[in-house]
Amino acid sequence: MNQKEMKTGVLLRRFVPYYKKYTKIMVTDLICASLTTICEMVLPLILRYITNQGLRDLSALTVRTIISIGALYFGLRIIDGMASFYMAYTGHVMGAAIETDMREDAFGHLQKLSDNYFNNTKIGQIMSRITSDLFEVTEFAHHCPEEFFIAFLKTVISFIILSGINLPLTILIFLLIPVMAVSCTYFNIQVRKAFKHQRNHIGELNARIEDSLLGNRVVRAFANEKIEIEKFNRDNQEFLQIKRKTYKYMAAFQNTIRMFDGLMYVVVIVAGGIFMIKGLIEPGDLVAYTLYVSTLLATIRRIIEFAEQFQRGMTGIDRFMELMDANVDIFDEEGARPLTKIDGEISFEDVSFEYPDDRNPVLSHINLRIRPGEKVALVGPSGGGKTTLCSLVPRFYDPTEGRILIDGQDIREVTLKSLRSTVGVVQQDVYLFSGTVFENIEYGRPGASMEEVVSAARMAGAHEFITGLKDGYNTYVGERGVKLSGGQKQRISIARVFLKNPPVLILDEATSALDNESEQLVSQSLERLSKGRTTVTIAHRLTTIQNADRILVLSDNSIVEEGNHEELLLKKGMYYQLYTSVSEAEKNT
Structure with missing residues (x-):
């Protein structure tokens, strides 16, 4: 991410369009x-007026005149008060709305x-940019033009x-200003x-906290709480x-203002006093002059006090723009059409293929044709490019x-939505959202009915254990599904793909992290899922892919x-070497 600080003028020009929706309010x-x-x-x-009139002719000032002036000022x-209320309420709501628009973008x-x-x-850095960094924008968006x-x-x-x-x-x-x-x-x-x-470091601090909390079981397992606290x-x-x-810089900034503030009063007192002695200014005029x-x-001090808020807002906008400037590498090409x-x-x-950040070749001149409904397995040593090859199909x-x-x-000429609706992915590292079992399965096809979700769960072999949970399909799974076992999470993820019903299926070492019993149950679910679909399986345990129509061995990028x-x-x-070495290892265990 580009960390180069943008100039204030550039940031303001990019920020101003957010006022367009709220022009009338502004x-x-x-x-x-x-x-x-x-x-x-x-x-x-x-x-x-009152002072000068009183010094010139006190009898000219009547009670009626004073009351009239007082009534006029009270009306003002x-x-x-009404104008201030609008500014304090509607103006702040506008600022909050702009913050909301920016967060949505x-x-x-x-x-x-x-x-x-x-x-x-x-x-943690991303979270900081779309939450705390934008908190300052509410005040900035309202108060800056005002x-x-x-x-x-x-x-x-x-x-x-x-x-x-x-x-x-x-x-x-005015020469002093x-x-x-x-x-x-x-x-x-x-x-x-x-x-x-400061904002950058908040992001790092958030990342540190997130890393430690998400890995809290590992921390406790190794009794490294003290190390985490020290970090x-x-x-x-x-x-x-x-x-x-x-x-320190804020104090120096404000102190400089106070020095000039005092200097201006000195000029008014000394020069104004001399002018009054010489008859160049009347006493009432000097009083009014001093008040002005x-x-x-007070206006200058208010702007100075606002300077801190201004800089906080500009910093938030700066970091927001850095995020918005992150390149979108995968997008619908002009004229992209749905996959049919x-x-x-x-x-x-x-x-x-090579990753853009390190330029190390991962795949080199791959030519491959997978027939409709064919079951293809990918095997080979770690780092051979198996997962990368599969990640290219849905255009990750x-x-x-x-x-x-x-x-x-x-696939570059079709819409991403239609492409990714065509491809179902079951990964080794299952991610379940914080919510219920129903919500996690329904994620495969938002808006699906309970009957459709239950049907998908049955096909995935998950219905029996789900109904045994405390609240059945309404059971809360916890953050990342921590309340469920690995096999249970995997079968829910398979049910999610069953509900999606894609014609192309990618299984990325979907059973490698499971125990033997869970692996058997999940393998049965995957067998049902892959029936009638083009299936690409990345296999860690070679015994699970012996019935594949074709096995591809990837090594040295090809x-x-x-x-x-x-x-x-x-x-x-x-393949023979991999298979025999794995078989020997399994025998020894």
Whole structure:
């Protein structure tokens, strides 16, 4: 994943389109911001009028005038209250909605990424990007345009009014603002970098916690709790040091602002006092001037305080965009059509493959034709490319060279949905979702009825043990199916494929991790499942594939032997060596 930090302007240009759906809310929010700003800017003018009028001719100020002014200001405060409520409620809801839209886009993009992305990215980092990183976006999306718009209005209005009171003093005050901005730029950049580093480390910390919790049985089995605690504490302390550095730059940033804040008040007191002595400014004008400078400084302080939130939001957007920029390697080509007339013939034409991150050849110039309904077994030493070969059929990866066809149709020219609906996969490492037995089987064909799910379970040999569970098909299986045995999980996964009913079946060492009794039960289920389907079986135990129509031996990135069980034994080649060595090992056990 690209960790290069994007420029603020680039990030903002990519983020702004998320406001499009909420244009009316944003416009109304900015109108309300204008109303609150106007209401706030009126008070110094009122005090200026009362003070100057009182010094000039106190008798001209009547109770009726004062009450009228008070009623006017109270009316403005009512308007201010209603506008503020809209900004605080609807504005925040808009920010939350934008965060939701971004999270939906991120999750949708993740569904399009290939296995290669997930092989090289920690799940904890991904989780951090689509959860905690986007939490900051709610406040950012709402307050960013609002705060800068209010600051712009107050600055312009203050400059106009202050210039009308005393232009030289106003120019002197406003000359300090760009100097202050330049002085703070360095610390602002450092805060941004520190927040980015902080977010990256949160992802690493999440990955550490996830790894330790998911492997908690291994941790306890080896009595390595202390080691896990030490590793976590080390990462946790490193996170503290990163935050310490972040707060250091934030403190320096805020302190710089406070220094300039004080400097502006000094200029107002000294220069304003001198101007008043020389008759260049009236007392009431100086009071109003001081109030407007206070408003201006409060605006600057508010922007500075928002700077931390701004940097947090920009960091979240930055990391979101990094995820969205992850390349989608597997996608529907332009003009892709659904896969039709499926008999189950699979053809590999001069197929080669290497993983993009290491460039090591895994398959080299594979030519293979699997007939409809044929049962083909893949055997060979570990690392020979058996699983990779099967992963190319449903396009978990694309070949580096060559092409794969199903019933004469190039799988790159058909839609992914229709292709993957055609291929059923039963893996050694079964994954069950956190939910009920019914929900896990129904995942094979969402919307299936209870009768259809039960029928699939019966064919998979799972119905008997399922009905023996506490709540039957409504039994909660736990995270990753931890409440079930390996054989039970495997039969549920087979029932899931039965329900899917695909014409092409891939069995990836589906029984290698099971005990003998479970293996026998699962093998019977797989035998029923493969009947009438084109089946490719990756075999660890060679005794399970003796009845295959054809056996392919993969080694050194290519097919080195081919034939049925008896033919390959007669050749006395690699298959013979594998079979005899496995048989001897089983006898010794």
